[in-house]
Each structure stands twice: as C-alpha cells, then as structure tokens.
Amino acid sequence: MHLLLHTTEQPEQWVAALQKELPQARIHRASDAPQCDYALVWQPPAGLFGGQPALKAVFSLGAGVDSLLTSDELPEAVPVVRVEDSGMASQMAEYALYAVLDAFREFRCYARQQRSHQWSARPPRERADFAVGVLGLGVLGSYTAQAIGALGFPVYGWSRTPRRVTGVTCLHGSSGLAEVLASARVLVVLLPLTVQTRGLLDARRLARLPHGAVLVNLARGALVAEADLLRALNEGRLAHAFLDVFSTEPLPPGHPFWDHPGITVTPHVAAQTTVAPAARQIAEKIAKLERGEPVTGVVDRRRGY
Numbered sequence: 001m002h003l004l005l006h007t008t009e010q011p012e013q014w015v016a017a018l019q020k021e022l023p024q025a026r027i028h029r030a031s032d033a034p035q036c037d038y039a040l041v042w043q044p045p046a047g048l049f050g051g052q053p054a055l056k057a058v059f060s061l062g063a064g065v066d067s068l069l070t071s072d073e074l075p076e077a078v079p080v081v082r083v084e085d086s087g088m089a090s091q092m093a094e095y096a097l098y099a100v101l102d103a104f105r106e107f108r109c110y111a112r113q114q115r116s117h118q119w120s121a122r123p124p125r126e127r128a129d130f131a132v133g134v135l136g137l138g139v140l141g142s143y144t145a146q147a148i149g150a151l152g153f154p155v156y157g158w159s160r161t162p163r164r165v166t167g168v169t170c171l172h173g174s175s176g177l178a179e180v181l182a183s184a185r186v187l188v189v190l191l192p193l194t195v196q197t198r199g200l201l202d203a204r205r206l207a208r209l210p211h212g213a214v215l216v217n218l219a220r221g222a223l224v225a226e227a228d229l230l231r232a233l234n235e236g237r238l239a240h241a242f243l244d245v246f247s248t249e250p251l252p253p254g255h256p257f258w259d260h261p262g263i264t265v266t267p268h269v270a271a272q273t274t275v276a277p278a279a280r281q282i283a284e285k286i287a288k289l290e291r292g293e294p295v296t297g298v299v300d301r302r303r304g305y
C-alpha cells in the first residue's frame, strides 16, 4: 500500500507514527510519488493531487477541512475523511474554560488594578447568572459545552440540525442563534468554516451579545468579520476577545489585533493534532476501508464539513 503524506507540521513524527501503525505501507512525501492508495494531508499545496487519479480516500490530518475542500484538484468522487477528536476536544475545553473563568472572575480587571497599585474587590457573581454560548455542537463543541456546563454555568449550544447534549440547552436555526447570542456572556465559536458560516459573526450579530460580552474564536478566523469585531471592542460593547485563529495566518506584522488591549492572541494552538493517536485513528480507518467497512468522520463535501 502506498501513502502520500503532506504536512509542514511535524512531518518526521508523522512518518514514524504512521510507519509504526501501518508497517506494510510505503510512505511518500514528494509530489512525484508513485500512484498512491491514500493521501494524508494538511493544507495541501497546489498540484499535490494532480498525478493521483487512483486515491481511495484523502485523510485530513486536522479536524477542519476548509482548506482541503477548496483545493481545485481534489478528485471529485474521492471520500474525504477527517481526524475526529484524537486529543483535541480536551485541549479545546481547556482553552474555553480558561477564557470563561477569566471573564467570570474578572482576572483582567484585577491585572489592570495591579498595574495602578489599586486594592479593590469586585462583588462576587453567581455562575447561574453567567450564561455561556457555544456555536457548533460537533465533536469539539459538544465536549467543550459539557465541560463548561459541568462547572455550573448555564450553556446554550447552537448547531445546524437539532442536537441533544446532556447539560446543554441545544438550539438551532436563526431563531436559535438569536437566543444564544442574546444570552451569552461568553461566546465560544467552534463552527467549521463553510459557505454558510463565513462572516457569520458580523456587526449585526455581535451587537446582539449582552453589553460587555467576551468572544472566544477557536475555529476559523473568517467566521468573524474582523473590522466589525474591532469596532465592537473599541466602542466597549465587547469587553474582550480571545482569538486563536485569523483570516490571515500567521497574523501579519502590524495587524491591529497584535497590540489591542482588548484582544488576546494565540497562534492557532487551541487544539493541536497529537500525532500518535491521530496516526492510530487513521490507520484503523484505512484498515476498515480496505475491508470494505464504513468509517466515521467522512466529510459531506456539499455541506462543507
């Protein structure tokens, strides 16, 4: 079996982990590889799929497939399979919990006070009065929503189709989105980037959040209209934004987000694919496909996720 691997992130570790899981496979890294059975890719460069008409499936080495699906040469009929969780859900939950607790306990306010040597207590608040919204109730969103709910915060989740997640008030559709936005003191974004979700959080929708709300975008930068977000922060309607993802990555030097006091920037690290378990998951799926069995994580290419 021949595998075509393309990733700029930890390529040597991927080769080693895949070779361990699939000792019979020959792994090729160049675009002049022979005809391969499966491609395993993250952000494939132009031309990668050109000479590969016989692929049985393309595996995304990450959870999001937006950049893979926009690759012109991706063969139309070939199934696209993505990594599901594989250690990412707990990382997402950690990041979101950090932001929720920071907002709830007003730690950034105390940091400001410390800079001016000010000793002043803020009144305590009730978790029950501090609702959190989670947009996207898939593999990562539902885990994150439940982790936040387990701490006693009311959680409102939003998905495209109706969902049931224990401990989470699940909503869908445009009226559901309006309800989530109206309640969320902290809004965590865990949606895929698709034609439907691009620019979803624009001036109109950001304005529906309660005054002083906090935005936490852990999914894709282009889900949020960046200029509208800056305006909402500058006008004090939003208190803060934790941003892990950006329309252009790496975030360009001189971008206003870098120095904005209302923005925390992290370099797309909210949930990193952990190579060994992801390689194991992919190897198990390849074994199933070889036996003609169905696998989970197959992307609906028309839907875009």
Ligand code: NDP
Binding pocket: 062, 063, 064, 065, 084, 085, 088, 135, 136, 137, 138, 139, 140, 141, 158, 159, 160, 161, 162, 163, 190, 191, 192, 193, 194, 196, 197, 218, 219, 220, 244, 245, 268, 269, 270, 271, 272, 305
């Ligand atoms: P899933 O495909 O499992 O879940 C997607 C969720 O979004 C589903 O609940 C889906 O609804 C919902 N959704 C999709 N389209 C819409 C829409 N138009 N309106 C409302 N809801 C919608 O994805 P994952 O949870 O695995 O990952 C989510 C995203 O996180 C990835 O696409 C990726 O962009 C990002 N990510 C970011 C990382 C980082 O480090 N920053 C790391 C990993 C992922 P339904 O349930 O009805 O299908």
Ligand code: OXD
Binding pocket: 061, 062, 063, 064, 065, 271, 272, 273
């Ligand atoms: C992913 C990511 O989609 O790391 O897996 O962004």
